[in-house]
Amino acid sequence: xxxxxxRPIGHVESPLTRREGAPRQPDEGAPAAWLVFQEAYAxxxxxxxxxxEVLLLTWLDRADRATLTVRPRGDATRPPTGVFATRSxxxxxxxxxxxxxxxxxEGLRVRVRGLEALDGTPILxxxxxxxxxx
Amino acid sequence: xxxxxxRPIGHVESPLTRREGAPRQPDEGAPAAWLVFQEAYAxxxxxxxxxxEVLLLTWLDRADRATLTVRPRGDATRPPTGVFATRSxxxxxxxxxxxxxxxxxEGLRVRVRGLEALDGTPILxxxxxxxxxx
Numbered sequence: 001x002x003x004x005x006x007r008p009i010g011h012v013e014s015p016l017t018r019r020e021g022a023p024r025q026p027d028e029g030a031p032a033a034w035l036v037f038q039e040a041y042a043x044x045x046x047x048x049x050x051x052x053e054v055l056l057l058t059w060l061d062r063a064d065r066a067t068l069t070v071r072p073r074g075d076a077t078r079p080p081t082g083v084f085a086t087r088s089x090x091x092x093x094x095x096x097x098x099x100x101x102x103x104x105x106e107g108l109r110v111r112v113r114g115l116e117a118l119d120g121t122p123i124l125x126x127x128x129x130x131x132x133x134x
Numbered sequence: 135x136x137x138x139x140x141r142p143i144g145h146v147e148s149p150l151t152r153r154e155g156a157p158r159q160p161d162e163g164a165p166a167a168w169l170v171f172q173e174a175y176a177x178x179x180x181x182x183x184x185x186x187e188v189l190l191l192t193w194l195d196r197a198d199r200a201t202l203t204v205r206p207r208g209d210a211t212r213p214p215t216g217v218f219a220t221r222s223x224x225x226x227x228x229x230x231x232x233x234x235x236x237x238x239x240e241g242l243r244v245r246v247r248g249l250e251a252l253d254g255t256p257i258l259x260x261x262x263x264x265x266x267x268x
Contacts, residue, residue, distance in 0.1 A: 004193050004256070006138040006227050041226060044202040047219025054218075057229055059138050068178040084188075084260035085181025092175060093140050093258045095191055095229065122138070124227045126218035 006059060008122035009044075010037035010108075017119045019062055019089075030116040035123055037108045048105050048126070056098040057125040058117050063094035095124065140193060142256035143178075144171035144242075151253045153196055153223075164250040169257055171242045182239050182260065190232040191259040192251050197228035229258065 014033035035056065037045060048054070067090035069080035083091040100112040148167035169190065171179060182188070201224035203214035217225040234246040 002142065002256075004140040004142070004195070006140060007199075008136070008138070009226050041202065041218075044216040044218045044226065046203060046214070046216035048216065055231065057227070057231075061138070065141075068175065069180060080180070082178040082180035082182065084175075084178045085262060087261055091259060092143050092178070093191070095259055097189065097191075097231070097261065122136075125225060125229055127221055127231065128219060 006124055008038075008059065008124065009041045010035060010123040012036075012058065012115065012117045012119060012121040012123065014115060014117060014119045014121075016117070019118060030114045032103065032111060032113050033115040033117070035110040035112060035126075037110070037123070039108060042108060045105070045108070045110070045126075048102060048110060050102050050104055052102045053129055054100060054102060054112075055127045055129060056096075056100050056112070056115070056117075056123065057127070058096035058098065059122040059124055060089045060094035060096045060117075061120075061122060062089075062118065064090040065092055065094060067091065096121065140256075140258055142172075142193065142258065143175045144169060144257040146170075146192065146249065146251045146253060146255040146257065148249060148251060148253045148255075150251070153252060164248045166237065166245060166247050167249040167251070169244040169246060169260075171244070171257070173242060176242060179239070179242070179244070179260075182236060182244060184236050184238055186236045187263055188234060188236060188246075189261045189263060190230075190234050190246070190249070190251075190257065191261070192230035192232065193256040193258055194223045194228035194230045194251075195254075195256060196223075196252065198224040199226055199228060201225065230255070
């Protein structure tokens with residue numbers, strides 16, 4: 001089947017540098033971070049503003065794409081679950097989906113609150129929330 | 135910057151065949167559809183079940199990746215907005231994000247309600263909702 005090529009549009013600058021120390025969910029203490037966009041995509045940022053809640057899509061470049069099943073939190077006593085029924089970063093197409101609050105927009109740099117992605121993580125897309133999103 | 139390769143894990147079977155006729159949001163009348171997964175990913179589906187609300191990620195293969203700004207609904211009297219502040223399918227990495235309800239799971243075929251993706255759209259990922267998703 002045809003493969004498709006993703007083009008990173010920027011990257012994350014965050015104090016989180018190790019996967020082992022990263023929170024699994026934003027409410028577990030994700031820090032503020034910068035989204036640093038490439039100059040070529042400046043026009044696509046027009047309309048982003050402080051106070052917005054947006055969806056950030058990233059490429060989890062440290063994930064294992066061969067993983068199809070996982071045990072919750074590595075608990076060997078529980079049965080494995082298919083990765084499509086989990087939020088494991090290890091999955092065939094490791095696209096990270098993050099619900100973040102925009103704190104500031106400074107040219108190509110966007111400050112956000114509550115991002116659990118690691119420093120250097122490539123950014124793929126930013127989308128506003130739709131009514132009905134959860 | 136490094137590019138990343140997506141591997142489609144399946145495709146959408148839907149009565150929607152034309153982009154012009156597709157609803158913009160599920161509440162505009164998106165029909166039921168089948169998600170047809172490749173055999174290689176069967177194990178990753180373990181745990182998906184009828185009644186679940188899941189996030190489906192697709193590759194919008196008919197999108198224009200060079201588009202950086204759009205006018206809302208093609209209205210020439212309104213100023214253009216950056217695509218990262220819109221849900222336009224035309225964007226540098228056209229990843230579709232769909233909130234769907236699982237109606238049935240039959241082996242590699244998963245029936246869902248409320249999917250606005252076109253017939254043949256490649257599937258990239260399925261994720262459960264997290265507390266705090268919107």
